[in-house]
Amino acid sequence: MAIADRDCGDFPSQRAAQIFFLNHGGPQSDPHGLDSDGDGIACESNPAPYYYGTSLPGGDKPDPKPQITNVRSTVNLVVNPGKRIAGEPFRIKVSVRPAISRTVVVQRKVNGRWNSFASGVTGRNGKTSGHFTAPKNRVTYRAVLNPVTKANKRYSAATSRARAVIIQRQRVMLDFDDRSVAQGDQVQASVRATPIRPGRTVVLQMRSAGTWHTVRTSRFDHRGRATFNFTPRLGQDAYRAVARSFRGAASAxxxxxxxxxxxxxxxxxPYDLVAVAGDGGVELSWSRALPQDFAHHEVWMRTADTDWSLVSVTGDDNMEVSLLQNGVTYWFTVTSVDTSGNVSEMAEEASATPVAPAPSASLAR
Structure with a gap:
């Protein structure tokens, strides 16, 4: 009848495990893997009572006492990843040689002093690990082994080399392809972030009435970049990019x-400009289509010998130009101006020549 596979945890003591080991082929054969280091002693980490004989106990003979052998221990600590944003997870892995089960203390250096941070027990492969959260500032860690005796071996104390977790500062940079545009034009916003975290959510926000409003949402690519295309509103507004919290890292x-x-x-x-001459003056009138941001009209005048000059500014659709010289032909045009200072095309010119009134006839006496 086959016996189910057994391990050291199935036995209440080292002695019980050793007797089972010897009854099932040990030390020449170890089908249950109870003698991890091949020294003929099973389950050395199990509690007392102990039995270190390589043949079954019997009679009145006392249990043999093993010769204690000093064994030099080494321990190695690895921090992975070695660079983290504060709050992100990282892993500490410890390996012990010889590969036995023993307690490992992980220490960290604070204010120049080493303090216990965590502890664990290595498996039969001599390894243990744990997951931790990156602190706000750079911290150095090391692993420490205290001396331990197992069966006939005394394993020495050991300390690993110190390893640091370097804390990376988050940076988010926003830029626009054009920061002064015409109404209705699109703008492209470019965002870069370091350290690079592909897939991290980033939002473009605009400040309005004292509150930040999200304009667009995207995710960083494998180069730590994201772009947004949008049509900004009229006027001047402030924008920022926010990288959302991601896998333990705070937002930035x-x-x-x-x-x-x-x-x-x-x-x-303006259109349909009409100029009607009078004595030393001209009456002007025109038609117009007024936009919501209309400000005023500018009335311009020239003669055959002069360039255009501004005559008047008015909000009406007519005006009288006076103090003109009779017998001289004047040309007129009108433009519209909005509240942003944009000026329309000139209206089609109209001309007029002021004339003095004909003298009235008188009767001879």
């Missing part, structure tokens, strides 16, 4: 950048 934001959107669309030009 960029500095502020402003985008100015200008109204660069001129209003419609």
């Amino acid at each position: 934001q960029s500095g502020l950048k402003t985008v100015t959107v200008e109204d660069r669309t001129p209003p419609p030009a």
Whole structure:
């Protein structure tokens, strides 16, 4: 009848395990893997009572006492990854040689002194590990072994080399392809972040009425970059990029950048300009289509010998130009101006020549 596979945890003591080991082929054969180091002694880490004989106990003979052998121990500690953002997880792995089960203390250096941080027990392969959270600042760790005696072997104390977790500062950088654009134009926002964390959510926010509002949402690519295309509103607004919290790392934001959107669309030009000559003056009138941001009209005048000059500014659709010289032909045009200072095309010119009134006839006496 086959016996189920056994391990050291199935026995209440080292002695019980050793007797089972000897009854089932030990030390020449070890089908249950109870003698990990092949020295003929099973389950050396089990509690008392102990039995270190290589043949079954019997009679009145006392149990043999083993000769104690000193064994030099070594321990190695690895931090992975070695660079982290505060709050992110990292792993400490410890390996012990010879590979036996024993307690390992992990220490960290604080204010120049080593303090216990965590502890664990290595498996039969001499290894143990644990997951931890990266602190706010760089910290150095080491593994320490205290001396331990197992069966006929005394394993020495050992200390690993110190290993540091380097804490990386988060940086988020925002830029625009154009920070001064015409109303209705699209803008591209570019965001870069370090350290690179592909898949991390990033949002573009705009400040309005004292509150930040999300404009667009994306994710960083494998180069730590993200882009947004959007149409900003008229006026000047402040923007920022925010990298959301990600796998333990806190959120981080960029500095502020402003985008100015200008109204660069001129209003419609006046039309049907009419000039009616009078004595030393001209009456002007015109038709118009008024946009919501209309400000005023500019009335311009020239003669055959002069360039255009501004005559007047008015909000009306008519005006009288006076103090003109009779018998001289004047040309007129009108433009529309909006509140952003955009000026329309000139209206089609109209001309008029002021004339003095004909003298009235008188009767001879």
